[in-house]
Amino acid sequence: MDRQEAINGYLFFSPWLIGFFLFMAGPILYSLYLSFTSYNMLKPPRWIGFLNYKILFTEDPLFWKSLYNTLYFVFFSVPINIFFGVLIALLMNQKVRGIRVFRAIFYLPSIVTGVAVALLWQWLLDPNFGLINDGLAKLGIEGPGWLSDENWSKPSLILMNIWSVGGGMIVYLAGLQGVPKDLYEAATVDGAGKMKQFWRITLPMLSPTIFFNLVMGILGGFQVFIQAYIMTGGGPVNSTTFYALYLYNKAFKDLQMGYASAMAWVLMLITLIFTLIIIKTSRSWVYYEGAENK
Amino acid sequence: MNTYSSVKTSLFIHRIMVYSLLIAGSVLFILPLLWMLSTSLKGDVGLFDLPPKWVPEPFQWDNYVKAVQSFPFLRYTYNTLFLTFVSMFGTVLSSSLVAYAFAKLRWPGRNVWFVILLATMMLPPQVTMIPVFVLFKKLNWIDTYLPLTVPYFFGGAFYIFLLRQFFMTIPKELSEAAKIDGCKEIMIYAKIFLPLSKPALATLAIFTFMGTWNDFLGPLIYLNDPDKFTLALGLRSFQMQYGTRWNVMMAASIIVMLPTIVLFLSCQKYFIEGITLTGIKG
Incomplete structure (x- = not known):
């Protein structure tokens, strides 16, 4: 190895290396320390051992509620978005005129995010004057109270999330376009029908992309914040108090930085376990092409 | 038949x-x-x-007109633009430097660090949020733009990964020829790689633009002075004030959304490019 090149390597790499220690590694360790303290930012952190974790697991029903809400959201929203993402990508992969315009239309909602979208959906879901209940009424269905009904508030946000399926869709589309054409040709020659081709060729070839979106979707699902903060404030009856919102409230409203740090560590362990489980099971359902690709 | x-x-x-x-x-x-x-x-x-x-x-x-007049719209637009452009500049500069180290230079520990880089993308931001807040508070940076800009100058893992993939497609011969001519590494990066990577850099800039323009949690945590608010925070305080005036609120939301929509419609190519670049298609 060239010495000069190695020095240059570290010089070019140094911005991230410094950032890693300042904003990642250091904070992760400090966060672990804080999770064993009581800290309100006014007085120095006071060591209290495992008390935060003990309260969290045994005396804080809202922690369990927020965890339940978040898992509910993840369990429904992630598979639903994968399903629609793949479905729309299959549609977008058709060679018909004007397909580019359609792609743009389906992709557009996923690039508008943030507060404006939360406000828009709050209005769309308005029980009396919103577009969605008006549409349901036209079909003869009486729409629910959506965000104001504790049984419908989470489904409302899951529905809203489908609107931004375009981000995943475009990734699946890239995956679909990477499937070698001769596979389909060979299958057709062998007499395999369209359905069989989908299950035997398209889906296996797409499985690495689905795997990627599954992991990212789960990690993203644990971050749900803006919708709850803007649209429901966590209500009604804490039915949309998601983990990230509860953690934010603990840290920045109640100034319980130690307690919130303990929550952050629990969150990290949960997502780590999820990711590991998915990686473990992926060996049985994710298809990787032979070594010539790597 | x-x-x-x-x-x-x-x-x-x-x-x-x-x-x-x-x-x-x-x-x-x-x-x-x-x-x-x-x-x-x-x-x-x-x-x-x-x-x-x-x-x-x-x-x-x-x-x-009402929407624009009911909160310091111009001020917030200026603030948001400022934050967005500084973040874009910081991200493109730092991420491209680091990506170059990963794609074109050999140095001990490179592969290990690359795995660590990818692993950090899996980290829930909450784990670092509180200590970083404490750090910025100790530095007296709360209610300034520093916490919302400085971190961008240390590179983003996803962007580094994206650019690395692109840099790897640039033929080695180009940089080797330049090296023989006595070009310094930094010149090869600046004079050969950056100009050749304009589409990838544009993708990066656009992704950063979208992220910062729409960012809510960052400004929410770090900014207290209403004069320093961004458009996203402005919309929030607008909502608190005018709760059910949906017509004016939708007008304000459209104004805030419009730049991202225009950017998307005019640069669609780069959005798609970013996806294919990452090569996650398997």
């Missing part, structure tokens, strides 16, 4: 089905935005018409 014409008929039916699905889906996806536009032009009374009307009578363009 011979087989040729039956194939033709089934192709035709297939095409009809594809188009009906495409059109039905597009209508569903575009309706919320049209509804937003329609609401933003309604009068205070027409807003609560039952059943709702799609075409407001008359068009209340006035709502847009």
Whole structure:
């Protein structure tokens, strides 16, 4: 190895290396320390051992509620978005005129995010004057109270999330376009029908992309914040108090930085376990092409 | 009927089905935005018409004037633009430097660090959020733009990964020839790699733009002085003040959304490029 090149390597790499220690590694360790303290930012952190974790697991029903809400959201929203993402990508992969315009239309909602979208959906879901209940009424269905009904508030946000399926869709589309054409040709020659081709060729070839979106979707699902903060404030009856919102409230409203740090560590362990489980099971359902690709 | 014409008929039916699905889906996806536009032009009374009307009578363009006047709109636009451009500059500069180290230079520990880089993308931001807040508080950076800009100068893992993939496609011969001519590494990076990577850098800049423009949690945590607010925070305080004036609120939301929509429609190519670049298609 060239010495000069190695020095240059570290010089070019140094911005991230410094950032890693300042904003990642250091904070992760400090966060672990804080999770064993009581800290309100006014007085120095006071060591209290495992008390935060003990309260969290045994005396804080809202922690369990927020965890339940978040898992509910993840369990429904992630598979639903994968399903629609793949479905729309299959549609977008058709060679018909004007397909580019359609792609743009389906992709557009996923690039508008943030507060404006939360406000828009709050209005769309308005029980009396919103577009969605008006549409349901036209079909003869009486729409629910959506965000104001504790049984419908989470489904409302899951529905809203489908609107931004375009981000995943475009990734699946890239995956679909990477499937070698001769596979389909060979299958057709062998007499395999369209359905069989989908299950035997398209889906296996797409499985690495689905795997990627599954992991990212789960990690993203644990971050749900803006919708709850803007649209429901966590209500009604804490039915949309998601983990990230509860953690934010603990840290920045109640100034319980130690307690919130303990929550952050629990969150990290949960997502780590999820990711590991998915990686473990992926060996049985994710298809990787032979070594010539790597 | 011979087989040729039956194939033709089934192709035709297939095409009809594809188009009906495409059109039905597009209508569903575009309706919320049209509804937003329609609401933003309604009068205070027409807003609560039952059943709702799609075409407001008359068009209340006035709502847009009200929206812009009811919060320091220009000030917030300027603040948001400032934050966005500084973050874009920081991200592109630092991420490209680091990506170059990963793609074109050999140094001990490179592969290990690359794995660590990828692993950090899996880290829930909450784990670092509180200590980093404490750090910035100790530095007296709260209520300044420093916490919202400085971190961007240390590179983003996803962007580094994206650019690394792109740099790897640039032939080695180019940099080797330059090296023989006595070019310094930094010159090769600046004079050969950056110009050749314009599309990838544009993708990066656009992704950063989208992220910062829409960022809510960052400004929410770090900014207290209303004069320093961004558009996202402005919309939030607008909501707190005018709760149910949906027409004016939708007008304000459209104004805030518009730059991202225009950017998307004019740079679609780069959005798609970013996806194919990452090579996650398997």
